[in-house]
Amino acid sequence: MQTTNYPAEPYKIKVVEPIAMTTRQQRAQYLRDAGYNTFLINSEQCYIDLLTDSGTTAMSDKQWAGMMLGDEAYAGSKNFLHLQATVREYYGFKHIIPTHQGRGAENLLSRLCIKPGDVVPGNMYFTTTRAHQELNGAKFVDIIIDEAHDSQADVPFKGNVDLEKLQKLIDEVGPERIPYVCVAVTVNLAGGQPVSMENLRAVHALCAPLGIKVMFDATRCVENAYFIKTREPSCADKSIREILKEMMSYADGCTMSGKKDCLVNIGGFLCMNDDKLYQRASELVVLFEGMPSYGGLAGRDMEAMARGIKESVDFHYIEHRIAQCRYLADRLEAAGVPIVRPVGGHAVFLDARAFLDHIPQDEFPAQTLAAQLYLESGVRSMERGIVSAGRNKETGDHHRPKLELVRLTIPRRVYTYAHLDVVAQSCINLYARRREIGGMKMVYEPAFLRFFTARFEPLPVKTPAAPAERVTELETA
Missing domain, CATH: 3.90.1150.10 (Aspartate Aminotransferase, domain 1)
Structure with a gap:
C-alpha cells in the first residue's frame, strides 16, 4: 500500500489549453x-x-502581468535593470549579460575563454555545452564521480565532481590550459542529479589558488538547492534562497537557461564577477545577441524572468x-x-x-x-x-x-x-x-x-x- 505523501499543487488553474487525443x-x-x-x-x-x-513552463499571473510592463527601449530598458538587480540579489554575481537562451550564454563563454588546445573539465557533458567548447578548440574531460555512470547507484549527490580526477587532470595538463571548470547543478544527463554544497565548496577551494575559474551551468540550480536542503544535514535549516546564494558564492560566474528554473518560456544570461571579462562579453554579445542590456530578449521577457527568479525559490x-x-x-x-x-x-x-x-x-x-x-x-x-x-x-x-x-x-x-x-x-x-x-x-x-x-x-x-x-x-x- 502506498504511504508516501505527495503535496498537492501549490497553485490553482486559471486558464486551460486543450490537448490532442490521437489514435x-x-x-x-x-x-x-x-x-x-x-x-x-x-x-x-x-x-x-x-x-x-525547457521553455514549457506555465507562467504565473504575476509574470503575465509583468509582461504588460515591458519597456522595449533598444538600450537601458527598465526591465533589464530589474533583472540585473534580481540576479545580484538572488545569485550574487556582479555582472549579467542577457541572452536569447542558455546556449547563447554557452557560446559567449566559450568564445571568450577558450583557446585551441585547452581542456575543459566538467561533471558529465551536456550536448550543446560540449559542442560550443569543442567548436572553439577545447577538449571536454569528464570528472564526475564514477557512480554517476551507474543507473542503479543510489547515491544522494551523484553529480559531485571527483576531486581526485580534477587534481590529476590539472597535474597532467597544467592550470594554464584549463580556462574554467564547468560544474552543472544539477547534472542533466546523469538523471538530474545534484551536487552537494560540500563538493561545490571543495571544487572552489581547489581551483581558486590556481587561478582556474569555476563556471556553473546553473540551469536547474533551484532544484539543486532543494536537494541540498533535503539531503545535506548541514543545510537542513536554511531556506532555498539562502542555499542558492551560498551555492553561487563558490563560482566565478554561470550560464543560465532561464527557460528552466527561471520559470519563463524564453531567455537566459551569462554572469560573471570579473570586470575585464564582463567588458569583453559586452562587446561580443552585440555580434551574436544584441545590446548588453537586452541580449536578444524583449523587455517583457526580462521582466517575466526577474519575477520568475523570485517565485522559483518558494x-x-x-x-x-x-x-x-x-x-x-x-x-x-x-x-x-x-x-x-x-x-x-x-x-x-x-x-x-x-x-x-x-x-x-x-x-x-x-x-x-x-x-x-x-x-x-x-x-x-x-x-x-x-x-x-x-x-x-x-x-x-x-x-x-x-x-x-x-x-x-x-x-x-x-x-x-x-x-x-x-x-x-x-x-x-x-x-x-x-x-x-x-x-x-x-x-x-x-x-x-x-x-x-x-x-x-x-x-x-x-x-x-x-x-x-x-x-x-x-x-x-
Whole structure:
C-alpha cells in the first residue's frame, strides 16, 4: 500500500489549453513522417508532452502581468535593470549579460575563454555545452564521480565532481590550459542529479589558488538547492534562497537557461564577477545577441524572468516540483520498470539499456523506446543515450555512454498527478511487451547535435521469442 505523501499543487488553474487525443494509427503515421525522432513530431500531435522542461513552463499571473510592463527601449530598458538587480540579489554575481537562451550564454563563454588546445573539465557533458567548447578548440574531460555512470547507484549527490580526477587532470595538463571548470547543478544527463554544497565548496577551494575559474551551468540550480536542503544535514535549516546564494558564492560566474528554473518560456544570461571579462562579453554579445542590456530578449521577457527568479525559490513550489518526479518514479519502480536511481529534479529517466536489454546500443535502444512510448500513448519523451552523445571527432566512431536513457521531462506547473498516472501506465504496458520491440538504424545524420534532426528506420525484431524475423510494430502499425 502506498504511504508516501505527495503535496498537492501549490497553485490553482486559471486558464486551460486543450490537448490532442490521437489514435494509434495516426501516431504510427506521425512517427513515420518524423523519421522516428520525437523532436520532429508536431506538438499538436502529442497527448502529454514530456520532451523537455525547457521553455514549457506555465507562467504565473504575476509574470503575465509583468509582461504588460515591458519597456522595449533598444538600450537601458527598465526591465533589464530589474533583472540585473534580481540576479545580484538572488545569485550574487556582479555582472549579467542577457541572452536569447542558455546556449547563447554557452557560446559567449566559450568564445571568450577558450583557446585551441585547452581542456575543459566538467561533471558529465551536456550536448550543446560540449559542442560550443569543442567548436572553439577545447577538449571536454569528464570528472564526475564514477557512480554517476551507474543507473542503479543510489547515491544522494551523484553529480559531485571527483576531486581526485580534477587534481590529476590539472597535474597532467597544467592550470594554464584549463580556462574554467564547468560544474552543472544539477547534472542533466546523469538523471538530474545534484551536487552537494560540500563538493561545490571543495571544487572552489581547489581551483581558486590556481587561478582556474569555476563556471556553473546553473540551469536547474533551484532544484539543486532543494536537494541540498533535503539531503545535506548541514543545510537542513536554511531556506532555498539562502542555499542558492551560498551555492553561487563558490563560482566565478554561470550560464543560465532561464527557460528552466527561471520559470519563463524564453531567455537566459551569462554572469560573471570579473570586470575585464564582463567588458569583453559586452562587446561580443552585440555580434551574436544584441545590446548588453537586452541580449536578444524583449523587455517583457526580462521582466517575466526577474519575477520568475523570485517565485522559483518558494519552498512550496519547488517541493511540489520535485514531488511530481518522485510520484512518477515511485509508480514505475513499483511495477518493476527500470529507471535511474535516485530520482532527479526535472525528470524521470527510463533505463533503456535495461528496459530493452535485447537491443544492442548501436541499434539505438533509447531512441527506439522513445518512439515506442509515443506510439503506445501519445506521450512524447526524449532520447538521452548514444544518439545524444554524438561522435568522437577524432575517430568518427559513436561515443558510447554507459547511460542509455529516455528522459520523461516534467514541465513546471503544467501537468497534474493524473497526467503522470497515464505516463506511468503507458511505460508499464510497454515494459510488459518489450520483447516484441526491435531496434532502429539511422538513415540521416546531421553534422552537429544529431539528436535534434536525425532520422531513423525500424529494424527487424530478433528475440528468442521470435525465431523467424519479423518487422517491428513501428513499421506495420
